[in-house]
Amino acid sequence: MATIALHSGVFDLDYTLEADRIAARMIEVVGRELRRRGVVIAMSGGIDSSVCAALAVRAFGTKVYGLMLPEHDSSAFSLHRSTILAKHLGITFGVEGIGPTLEALGCYRWRDEAIRAVFPDYGAGWKNKIIIAGGKEGSFNYFKLVVQDPEGRLLESRLPVREYQQIVAATNYKQRVRKTVEYFHADRLNYAVIGTPNRLEYDQGFFVKNGDGAADLKPIAHLYKTQVYAMARHLGLPDEICNAIPTTDTYSLQQGQDEFYFALPYDKMDFALWAFNHAVPSAELAHFLALPLEQAAFIYTDIVAKRRATRYLHAAPVLMEPVTEISN
Amino acid sequence: MQDVKQAVRQFLLDNFLMGSSATIADDASFMRGHVLDSSGFMELVLFLEESFGVKVEDAELMPENLDSLENIQAYVARKRASPAAA
Numbered sequence: 289m290a291t292i293a294l295h296s297g298v299f300d301l302d303y304t305l306e307a308d309r310i311a312a313r314m315i316e317v318v319g320r321e322l323r324r325r326g327v328v329i330a331m332s333g334g335i336d337s338s339v340c341a342a343l344a345v346r347a348f349g350t351k352v353y354g355l356m357l358p359e360h361d362s363s364a365f366s367l368h369r370s371t372i373l374a375k376h377l378g379i380t381f382g383v384e385g386i387g388p389t390l391e392a393l394g395c396y397r398w399r400d401e402a403i404r405a406v407f408p409d410y411g412a413g414w415k416n417k418i419i420i421a422g423g424k425e426g427s428f429n430y431f432k433l434v435v436q437d438p439e440g441r442l443l444e445s446r447l448p449v450r451e452y453q454q455i456v457a458a459t460n461y462k463q464r465v466r467k468t469v470e471y472f473h474a475d476r477l478n479y480a481v482i483g484t485p486n487r488l489e490y491d492q493g494f495f496v497k498n499g500d501g502a503a504d505l506k507p508i509a510h511l512y513k514t515q516v517y518a519m520a521r522h523l524g525l526p527d528e529i530c531n532a533i534p535t536t537d538t539y540s541l542q543q544g545q546d547e548f549y550f551a552l553p554y555d556k557m558d559f560a561l562w563a564f565n566h567a568v569p570s571a572e573l574a575h576f577l578a579l580p581l582e583q584a585a586f587i588y589t590d591i592v593a594k595r596r597a598t599r600y601l602h603a604a605p606v607l608m609e610p611v612t613e614i615s616n
Numbered sequence: 617m618q619d620v621k622q623a624v625r626q627f628l629l630d631n632f633l634m635g636s637s638a639t640i641a642d643d644a645s646f647m648r649g650h651v652l653d654s655s656g657f658m659e660l661v662l663f664l665e666e667s668f669g670v671k672v673e674d675a676e677l678m679p680e681n682l683d684s685l686e687n688i689q690a691y692v693a694r695k696r697a698s699p700a701a702a
Contacts, residue, residue, distance in 0.1 A: 446674055
């Protein structure tokens, strides 16, 4: 089988045409298939939700409702940038802090209890994040907990599986509560809910099931992150949005997506996923990205492993036998 | 001494191959056989630490230590013989 060459222009698109195509499809989906009147979008100030919001405005004009849903660990920049964007787009929006709801649910309490199992002194004034480790050095992927004490000292330790799962489960409350609020407004307005994953996130399962993974339509799930940035510039979004560095904005210490989940920063990971999808040999990827051969091979293995591990996140509820009357 | 291979085999059958009639050969890779993913290996580590009293160090999270029943048996034997090193 002939392979397609990997080169720096593989993400080139006619962005005018693509924006029009996505907007037309959104109208078709929301209006005719879902029979809703507009869309709700949660805006984080990051590139993905910003581009989705701008595309939604292109499709639905004023029938777009923006939501900012900060909690105790959210960066102040998130609300700042998303407010700039909402005003830039001229949409109606609401700001609803979800911190008290998360407190009532025990989100922070469950999380901190698991952190204290590893760092017993952890408490008020401390910050935390989870980072991925291993993999690249030939070992298995595993996670480390990083905490910062009130004096600014950083400490890290491998996270045992139970504590890791409890911290992730607790923080997943954040995405799930946000989605609950989004659907409240969607029901109130008879709107549909937009999900904002880019292709990397969608393909590699970087989302919370029934949290940010839940939506009625996902307008940019087919676009590589590099293309999302290019689309943002094409749509004339404010510089603060176009230049934002991707973070998870979920943990109190700033956490890059490549620290937590992906094997490489997004711009390189995009090329890796593209190359893998187009059967480009890993040696060619290694040469293109100036990576060691073993690292490129590991990245391909990791792409497959993440697809397999996150299949459950994509899966619809499984029936014990088909109910043919309501099958699509 | 408890049979490490048999205990780990039973742990994998009970927790990762539930209800399947699969068997696990002594030299079969859990990774290549899709028995364990990365979080599965972390569960395995916890099982080894709790069952055999060994402390698995970060640098020891390698396939040559953990990715088959016989590798695990040899690894646990090395740890017990020399608790300070793998």
